[in-house]
Each structure stands twice: as structure tokens, then as C-alpha cells.
Amino acid sequence: MAAQIWGSEKRARRRREISAKIAQMPELHDSKPLPFMTREEKIMESARKLTILTEKMGQIIDPTDPAELYHLNNEVLGLEGNPMALHGVMFIPALSAQASDEQQAKWLPRALRREIIGTYAQTELGHGTNLQNLETTATYDLATQEFVLHTPQITALKWWPGNLGKSSNYAVVVAHMIIKAKNYGPHPFMVQLRDEKTHEPLPGITIGDIGPKMAYNIVDNGFLGFNKYRIPRTNLLMRHTKVEADGTYIKPPHAKINYSAMVHVRAYMLTGQAIMLASALNIATRYSSVRRQGQIDKSQPEVKVLEYQTQQHRLFPSIARAYAFQFAGAETVKLYEHVLKEMKSGNVSLMADLHALTSGLKSVVTYQTGEGIEQARMACGGHGYSMASYISEIYGVAIGGCTYEGENMVMLLQLARYLVKSAALVKSGQSSKLGPLVAYLGVKSEPTSLIDRIPNSGFTEYVKTFQHVSKRQTLKAADMFFGLMEKGEKREIAWNKCSVELNRASRLHTRLFIVEAFVRRVNEIADIRIKEALTDLLHLHVNYELLDIASYALEDGFLSASQLDYIRDQVYLYLGKIRPNAVSLLDSWEFSDIELRSVLGRRDGNVYENLFKWAKSSPLNKTDVLSSVTQYLKPMMEKARL
Ligand SMILES: CCCCCCCC(=O)SCCNC(=O)CCNC(=O)[C@H](O)C(C)(C)COP(=O)(O)OP(=O)(O)OC[C@H]1O[C@@H](n2cnc3c(N)ncnc32)[C@H](O)[C@@H]1OP(=O)(O)O
Numbered sequence: 012m013a014a015q016i017w018g019s020e021k022r023a024r025r026r027r028e029i030s031a032k033i034a035q036m037p038e039l040h041d042s043k044p045l046p047f048m049t050r051e052e053k054i055m056e057s058a059r060k061l062t063i064l065t066e067k068m069g070q071i072i073d074p075t076d077p078a079e080l081y082h083l084n085n086e087v088l089g090l091e092g093n094p095m096a097l098h099g100v101m102f103i104p105a106l107s108a109q110a111s112d113e114q115q116a117k118w119l120p121r122a123l124r125r126e127i128i129g130t131y132a133q134t135e136l137g138h139g140t141n142l143q144n145l146e147t148t149a150t151y152d153l154a155t156q157e158f159v160l161h162t163p164q165i166t167a168l169k170w171w172p173g174n175l176g177k178s179s180n181y182a183v184v185v186a187h188m189i190i191k192a193k194n195y196g197p198h199p200f201m202v203q204l205r206d207e208k209t210h211e212p213l214p215g216i217t218i219g220d221i222g223p224k225m226a227y228n229i230v231d232n233g234f235l236g237f238n239k240y241r242i243p244r245t246n247l248l249m250r251h252t253k254v255e256a257d258g259t260y261i262k263p264p265h266a267k268i269n270y271s272a273m274v275h276v277r278a279y280m281l282t283g284q285a286i287m288l289a290s291a292l293n294i295a296t297r298y299s300s301v302r303r304q305g306q307i308d309k310s311q312p313e314v315k316v317l318e319y320q321t322q323q324h325r326l327f328p329s330i331a332r333a334y335a336f337q338f339a340g341a342e343t344v345k346l347y348e349h350v351l352k353e354m355k356s357g358n359v360s361l362m363a364d365l366h367a368l369t370s371g372l373k374s375v376v377t378y379q380t381g382e383g384i385e386q387a388r389m390a391c392g393g394h395g396y397s398m399a400s401y402i403s404e405i406y407g408v409a410i411g412g413c414t415y416e417g418e419n420m421v422m423l424l425q426l427a428r429y430l431v432k433s434a435a436l437v438k439s440g441q442s443s444k445l446g447p448l449v450a451y452l453g454v455k456s457e458p459t460s461l462i463d464r465i466p467n468s469g470f471t472e473y474v475k476t477f478q479h480v481s482k483r484q485t486l487k488a489a490d491m492f493f494g495l496m497e498k499g500e501k502r503e504i505a506w507n508k509c510s511v512e513l514n515r516a517s518r519l520h521t522r523l524f525i526v527e528a529f530v531r532r533v534n535e536i537a538d539i540r541i542k543e544a545l546t547d548l549l550h551l552h553v554n555y556e557l558l559d560i561a562s563y564a565l566e567d568g569f570l571s572a573s574q575l576d577y578i579r580d581q582v583y584l585y586l587g588k589i590r591p592n593a594v595s596l597l598d599s600w601e602f603s604d605i606e607l608r609s610v611l612g613r614r615d616g617n618v619y620e621n622l623f624k625w626a627k628s629s630p631l632n633k634t635d636v637l638s639s640v641t642q643y644l645k646p647m648m649e650k651a652r653l
Pocket residue numbers: 096100101131133134139140141142143173267270271273274276362363366414415416417418421425428429
């Protein structure tokens with residue numbers, strides 16, 4: 012199963028080997044539980060481990076393999092981030108996709124050797140979503156052949172970029188490029204921020220940390236201002252766009268090619284989200300098979316809470332989602348790598364499809380991951396609320412994904428643009444022009460669903476039902492939009508008035524893609540035992556998801572009430588079938604105790620003894636009487652007693 016999750020037996024084996032090596036290297040372990048550290052201590056601890064990793068990485072992993080590096084970071088540095096999180100996630104990808112060969116030769120080896128630390132500085136205090144209205148400017152000075160970076164007012168301060176505040180000395184900065192008074196829109200520039208020797212900010216740069224956040228606090232998300240700060244012309248990233256010495260602008264082959272670093276993260280973050288969801292579920296499911304509370308049959312002893320159907324219903328559909336996200340994520344990364352290769356050689360024809368797909372997936376996956384993690388926390392009762400479970404930290408980090416890389420509503424609307432264009436093709440009889448991801452929009456469906464009506468139909472009738480609701484909602488939302496415009500409404504106003512319906516279409520389309528990715532994977536599996544376990548999970552997935560969106564299929568009578576009863580019964584049937592496999596389905600992800608950082612989710616199940624040990628190690632328990640008591644509470648009580 013680990014081979015299915017991680018992509019191959021070799022990958023699963025390598026992960027195991029890496030974890031085993033890390034287990035033998037105490038210098039790479041947290042020196043004390045992270046929840047007991049201040050933010051400064053956590054940052055220090057992370058930097059300490061990061062430096063050792065930089066030295067010893069070659070002994071533990073193949074540093075050229077991104078999957079091994081990702082695993083190493085997860086184990087050693089953890090999900091709260093590290094001082095170089097954005098260096099790997101965005102800085103290097105931005106340089107790789109947008110810098111010319113010559114620029115790459117100059118900067119990439121230094122970045123890869125970690126001679127410099129970089130980030131991606133795009134979002135500003137006043138604007139994040141609406142990139143067209145960013146306010147930082149890069150004005151070309153023809154006389155000196157330099158760009159002058161400037162922050163015209165407080166809202167133009169870069170705000171949020173990870174590791175910008177304290178760790179990075181370079182950044183890819185996005186600024187409006189102005190040449191001879193003409194604004195060419197946002198472009199990426201390579202900018203040195205700090206002196207390489209002293210790490211002091213360079214003159215003309217104002218920089219710092221934006222303060223503590225809901226989670227992810229090892230990362231120093233920062234602010235950055237420029238006061239007429241000059242960089243050479245050749246620091247504009249010039250793989251796709253060029254500015255010649257005389258100010259001549261050579262435009263890129265696709266208007267949005269400079270957005271590729273964002274698409275990179277959107278494609279890769281799906282597996283990251285799957286891992287966080289599976290981690291929280293692993294903790295909650297293990298704990299649920301240790302925790303005993305109440306009886307189902309009063310004549311029997313107390314049961315493990317995992318025996319309760321409500322507990323299973325709370326956890327198992329999310330287990331199925333974690334697998335589904337992992338499989339859909341693997342497909343997306345493959346597609347991204349393919350499109351990136353094509354893009355580098357000038358073929359931009361697939362960018363729109365990739366953008367639409369990743370926009371929808373990013374939004375649905377982060378939202379459902381958040382839902383699943385929160386359910387996992389509640390499934391642990393009181394102990395889930397303790398930081399000893401570590402689930403609240405996983406939740407805080409995971410839901411950041413709903414916001415970064417494009418706020419979810421906004422990204423769903425990006426997918427909706429693509430769906431509406433596709434709907435227009437269907438309506439004008441041009442279905443043959445539909446891309447493969449939306450081809451189903453042009454296919455006539457049966458008048459009613461055949462779920463429960465055709466024996467041994469596998470998952471076909473489920474997929475057709477998801478296709479039907481997605482198609483119907485897309486065409487309905489598009490009709491609403493076109494109808495408003497026909498009535499004379501301006502395009503943008505009509506769009507806003509339909510946006511809730513449009514986003515519903517985007518969600519349904521994305522959920523269909525996730526179901527199909529899960530079905531494709533299960534169909535490929537040769538090992539009969541693995542196939543059987545995953546088929547059960549897929550049964551739960553399709554039935555649970557369909558029940559969740561049933562109103563769309565009921566409103567036009569595509570599903571009947573009796574079919575709905577059947578679907579509901581299937582959910583209960585598969586909850587029971589999955590129960591014996593539940594812990595194993597999560598243990599198969601092979602998270603080590605070091606990586607999970609959870610007292611509740613320990614592999615050995617020795618929860619109570621370790622909870623007590625953990626509590627005793629709380630800094631508050633260093634003394635029996637706190638100074639807050641001697642200074643305030645004790646005098647208050649004494650006064651009251653007089
Ligand atoms: C581990 C944790 C790490 C955390 C890392 C987090 C890092 C960050 O958050 S970095 C900052 C991320 N910021 C964002 O994601 C900002 C979100 N905003 C955007 O991406 C854009 O403003 C966006 C896409 C919403 C709108 O862009 P805009 O330029 O205004 O275009 P818009 O007018 O809406 O669309 C124009 C066309 O471009 C297309 N388009 C937009 N983006 C892309 C793209 N990336 N690829 C291809 N086409 C695109 C649209 O589909 C549309 O096509 P059409 O006209 O055919 O329908």
C-alpha cells in the first residue's frame with residue numbers, strides 16, 4: 012500500500028530508509044516538544060537542524076530527488092515551516108521557470124548550494140489577489156540601464172512572503188514594469204535584499220517580520236519596502252519576457268506565463284495537503300483504537316471508540332479523501348511537469364487547462380482537508396484539543412492553503428471562466444472542440460441515474476452521475492450568466508451576480524475529477540489485496556461524496572429517493588467493511604513518530620503514560636508556585652479573607 016501511496020516500491024523503501032537514518036541521528040530530533048517552545052526558540056531550533064541537514068544531506072538522501080528532500084524536511088523540520096521554506100517551494104521554481112539560461116547559470120547554482128536564501132515577494136499590504144493592482148513599481152532608467160524599485164505608499168509594502176522578514180537575502184520580487192512612462196504590468200525581478208556578509212538590509216530597503224500567525228510560525232513571513240532601489244536591467248527574469256538596453260520590450264508567448272511559480276505551488280501543494288490530512292487521521296484513528304469509552308452492548312466491556320458508527324463516519328470518508336487527493340495530486344504533478352517542459356520550449360497551449368485544473372483542485376482539496384482535520388481533532392475528544400495531539404497545529408498549517416496561492420473563492424472563479432467558455436462551445440454545437448477534462452460536458456446523459464439498476468456496473472454509473480450533476484450545474488450557471496448579459500447587464504456585473512452558482516459548478520467539476528482520478532488508480536492496481544482494500548475505500552468515497560451533493564441530482568429527478576436510500580446504505584456497509592483496515596490504511600503512509608510529533612498518535616499506542624510525561628514537562632510545572640500566584644492571586648485571596 013505504501014508503494015501505491017508514494018508512487019512506487021522504490022520510493023516507499025527509500026522513505027523507510029531515510030526515516031531509519033534520521034531515527035539514528037539525535038542531532039536532527041526536536042530538542043524538546045515544539046509546543047513548549049517560544050516562536051524565537053522554534054526558529055532557532057529549526058535553523059540549527061537546517062544547518063546540520065545542509066551538511067549531512069548527502070549522507071541521508073539523494074539531494075537531487077525532490078521527493079526525498081520533501082520527506083527529509085517533513086521529518087526533521089516539520090510542517091510548521093523552516094527558515095528556507097520558500098527557497099525550495101517558490102524561489103528556485105521561479106528562477107527555474109522564468110530566468111533565462113544565462114541568468115540561471117548565474118543564480119541557480121548559488122541558490123542550490125544554499126550560498127544565498129531566497130523567497131517570492133508578490134503580495135502587498137493592500138493587494139494580494141488582484142495582481143493587476145499591485146503598487147510596487149520597477150521603472151526603467153534608460154541612462155543607467157537599471158530598474159528603480161519603489162514603494163509609493165504604505166499599501167504597496169510587500170506583506171506576507173514567507174521567510175522574507177529575517178531569513179532571506181534575495182527575493183524574486185513582482186513589480187509593475189514601467190518603461191518610458193508605459194506600464195507593462197507585473198513582472199518578476201531578482202533582487203538582493205541584504206548584504207551577503209553582514210546580512211544587514213541594503214540601503215533603500217525596509218524589511219521585517221509581520222508578527223505571529225494562526226500557525227506556521229517558524230516561517231518569518233515578512234514586509235518589504237523599496238526607496239528608489241536600483242537593480243541592473245538584467246535582473247528582470249528574462250526567459251519569456253525581455254527588455255533590451257534601449258528599453259524595447261519583447262512580450263512573452265503567453266500573457267500569464269509569469270504566473271508559473273504560483274501554478275507550480277498549486278500543483279505540488281495537493282500532495283502536501285493529502286499528507287497533512289492523513290497525518291491528522293493517523294493520529295485520530297490510532298487513538299480511537301486505544302481510547303475506550305462506554306459500551307455498545309451493556310453486557311460487554313467498554314469499547315474502543317473506533318467501534319462507534321458515528322466515529323467511523325467522522326473519520327473514514329476523510330481517509331478515502333486523503334487517498335483520493337494523493338492520487339489526484341500525483342496526476343496533477345505529472346501534468347504540471349509536462350506543461351512546464353512544453354512551456355520552456357515555447358508551447359503554451361496547455362497552460363489554460365493546467366491553470367483551470369489546479370485552481371479548482373487547490374480550492375476543493377484545501378477546504379476538504381481542513382474539514383477532515385477538524386473532524387479528526389474532535390474525534391479525539393478532550394485530548395484532541397491539547398497540543399499533545401498536534402492536530403491543531405496541523406490544522407492551522409493546512410488551512411493556510413485555503414488562502415495562499417490564491418484565495419479559494421477567487422480560484423474557483425478562475426476555473427469557472429474555463430467552464431463557462433466550455434459551456435459556450437456546447438451551446439454553439441462545437442462540443443468537438445472541448446478539451447479532455449471537460450469532454451463530458453458535450454455528452455448526452457441518460458434521463459436518470461442507473462446506480463443500483465445495473466448489476467456489476469462497478470463505478471461507471473457513479474462517474475456518470477457525477478458527470479451529470481457537474482454538467483447540469485455548469486450549463487445552468489452559464490445560462491444564468493449569458494441570460495443576464497442578454498438582458499443588458501454588463502459582463503462583470505452579470506459575472507458577480509452568478510458567482511455563487513459558478514463556484515458551485517467549479518466545485519462539482521473538481522470533485523468529479525478527484526473521483527475519476529481515484530477510479531483510474533484503482534483500475535491500474537494489479538495486487539489483488541491492495542486492490543480490494545482500495546476498492547472498499549473507493550466505494551465509500553463515491554457513495555459518501557454523492558450523498559454530500561445529492562441535492563443537485565435530486566432536483567431534476569436524476570436520482571430517486573430509493574436510490575438515495577441505497578447510496579446511504581452503501582455508506583454504512585463500507586464503514587463496517589473498512590473498520591478492520593482503518594488503522595492499517597493510515598499506517599501505510601508510514602509516518603514516523605518523529606514526523607507526527609503527536610503524543611496521541613504514537614505508533615506504540617502508549618498514550619496515557621506519555622500524556623502524563625508530556626504534561627509534567629510543561630514549563631509551567633518547573634515550579635509548584637508560579638510568580639503570577641505570589642504576585643497577584645495570593646494577595647487577592649488574602650485580601651478577600653480579611
Ligand atoms: C508550503 C507553503 C508555501 C506557501 C506559499 C504561498 C506563496 C504565495 O501565496 S505566493 C502569492 C500567491 N498569490 C496568488 O495566488 C494571487 C492570486 N491571484 C492570481 O493568481 C491572479 O490575480 C488571478 C489568476 C486571480 C487573476 O489574474 P489576472 O491577471 O487578473 O487575470 P484575469 O483577468 O482574471 O484572467 C485573464 C485570463 O488569464 C488566465 N490566467 C490567469 N492565470 C493564469 C495562469 N496561471 N495560467 C494560465 N492562464 C491564466 C485566465 O484563465 C483568464 O483566461 P480567459 O480570459 O481565457 O478566461
